[in-house]
Amino acid sequence: MAAKTSRRRHDREIISLALPAFGALVAEPLFVMVDSAVIGHLGTPQLAGLGIAAALLMTAVSVFVFLAYATTAAVARRVGAGDLQAAIRQGMDGIWLALLLGAAVIAVVLPGAPWLVDLFGASDTAAPYAITYLRISSLGIPAMLVVLAATGVLRGLQDTKTPLYVAIGGFTANAALNVGLVYGAGLGIAGSAWGTVIAQCGMAAAYLVVVVRGARKHGASLRPDAAGIRACAQAGAPLLVRTLSLRAVLMIATAVAAHLGDADVAAHQILLSLWSLLAFALDAIAIAGQAIIGRYLGAGDAAGAQEACRRMVQWGIVSGVVLGVLVAVSRPLFIPLFTGDDVVRDALLPALLVVAVSQPIAGIVFVLDGVLMGAGDGPYLAWAMLATLAVFAPVALLVPVLGGGLTALWWAMTLMMAVRMLTLWLRARSGRWVVTGATR
Numbered sequence: 001m002a003a004k005t006s007r008r009r010h011d012r013e014i015i016s017l018a019l020p021a022f023g024a025l026v027a028e029p030l031f032v033m034v035d036s037a038v039i040g041h042l043g044t045p046q047l048a049g050l051g052i053a054a055a056l057l058m059t060a061v062s063v064f065v066f067l068a069y070a071t072t073a074a075v076a077r078r079v080g081a082g083d084l085q086a087a088i089r090q091g092m093d094g095i096w097l098a099l100l101l102g103a104a105v106i107a108v109v110l111p112g113a114p115w116l117v118d119l120f121g122a123s124d125t126a127a128p129y130a131i132t133y134l135r136i137s138s139l140g141i142p143a144m145l146v147v148l149a150a151t152g153v154l155r156g157l158q159d160t161k162t163p164l165y166v167a168i169g170g171f172t173a174n175a176a177l178n179v180g181l182v183y184g185a186g187l188g189i190a191g192s193a194w195g196t197v198i199a200q201c202g203m204a205a206a207y208l209v210v211v212v213r214g215a216r217k218h219g220a221s222l223r224p225d226a227a228g229i230r231a232c233a234q235a236g237a238p239l240l241v242r243t244l245s246l247r248a249v250l251m252i253a254t255a256v257a258a259h260l261g262d263a264d265v266a267a268h269q270i271l272l273s274l275w276s277l278l279a280f281a282l283d284a285i286a287i288a289g290q291a292i293i294g295r296y297l298g299a300g301d302a303a304g305a306q307e308a309c310r311r312m313v314q315w316g317i318v319s320g321v322v323l324g325v326l327v328a329v330s331r332p333l334f335i336p337l338f339t340g341d342d343v344v345r346d347a348l349l350p351a352l353l354v355v356a357v358s359q360p361i362a363g364i365v366f367v368l369d370g371v372l373m374g375a376g377d378g379p380y381l382a383w384a385m386l387a388t389l390a391v392f393a394p395v396a397l398l399v400p401v402l403g404g405g406l407t408a409l410w411w412a413m414t415l416m417m418a419v420r421m422l423t424l425w426l427r428a429r430s431g432r433w434v435v436t437g438a439t440r
């Protein structure tokens with residue numbers, strides 16, 4: 001009876017944190033979709049320019065996702081220890097770090113925009129639009145990074161509803177501003193960029209109001225603290241290595257697909273889009289894991305943390321199975337939405353089954369990734385992802401050499417996820433991640 005009651009408590013916690021987190025996660029790619037829909041009516045060169053600039057911006061921001069992950073874990077620990085003042089102070093250090101990193105990125109992107117766009121091989125017609133969008137949008141990068149850090153603060157405080165509300169408001173404002181500035185003010189692609197910057201700044205301001213209010217309520221200082229900022233950077237460094245290794249995996253996969261031919265790379269991009277969407281659903285459970293595990297460990301409840309970990313793994317497996325079945329069953333409906341090319345369809349069909357089969361593995365990977373992040377086990381995550389990259393790279397690069405196609409490449413991607421699952425499972429099973437206390 002006690003075990004059943006405990007499972008129900010964990011289930012309520014997971015659902016209450018994961019559902020709003022999923023909504024907030026989906027909002028960010030919707031920004032790009034709105035921009036694409038608005039700019040797409042201006043012309044093909046403008047849309048091509050947006051595609052290049054958006055890829056660069058998303059890369060620049062995604063490598064700093066540790067601002068959210070590391071902050072969540074650190075804040076949650078202090079919440080578990082009952083020290084809300086220190087929790088919010090930790091969050092403020094993360095926000096100050098975000099502002100410093102954002103300023104550094106602007107200093108690189110503003111003068112380097114033409115070179116970055118050229119590096120992506122932009123055509124002469126698309127390049128000017130890409131440079132314009134990239135330079136203007138880069139002004140919003142500090143706000144984007146503040147959003148990441150502040151989201152981590154609120155997740156650590158066990159609040160995923162506020163990020164959802166802010167994301168919905170930001171998405172709505174972005175859509176209205178894009179239409180108004182692009183068509184109403186006649187600013188073209190520059191109007192779209194300014195609309196996104198304004199929306200991102202508005203989101204950052206909303207987060208800061210919430211965090212500052214909490215700081216004043218609990219007597220936490222708002223001033224930058226050099227030691228605290230350094231500690232945040234040190235905690236985030238291993239997660240940066242992990243993220244860069246994962247990005248390298250995706251880049252290698254895309255490069256291999258490009259060598260397979262136009263139809264294969266087109267099908268690969270469709271598969272990556274679907275894979276990313278599925279990842280949002282599973283990552284929502286991982287975010288719940290970060291917040292819950294950090295709180296249990298901060299409270300000194302090692303048994304509760306391990307029990308929550310086991311329950312979340314069960315959630316990950318079930319979610320993965322459900323998503324895998326949905327992918328397999330919906331293939332006839334999904335494929336025509338993206339392509340009418342029979343060659344691309346033929347490449348997609350078997351590869352989609354591989355994606356479906358891999359979802360239960362992905363469910364375990366995402367959950368354990370979140371658990372270890374919540375435990376502050378960043379160094380292990382960095383080494384594990386580097387090891388995974390070392391296994392994946394040669395296998396993937398052999399695909400075109402051995403005459404394999406897109407399906408073989410996605411089996412290599414499944415191998416990559418299986419290696420991640422093994423490394424994470426071994427760590428979780430060892431119990432070495434269970435380090436209690438307000439700090440790790």
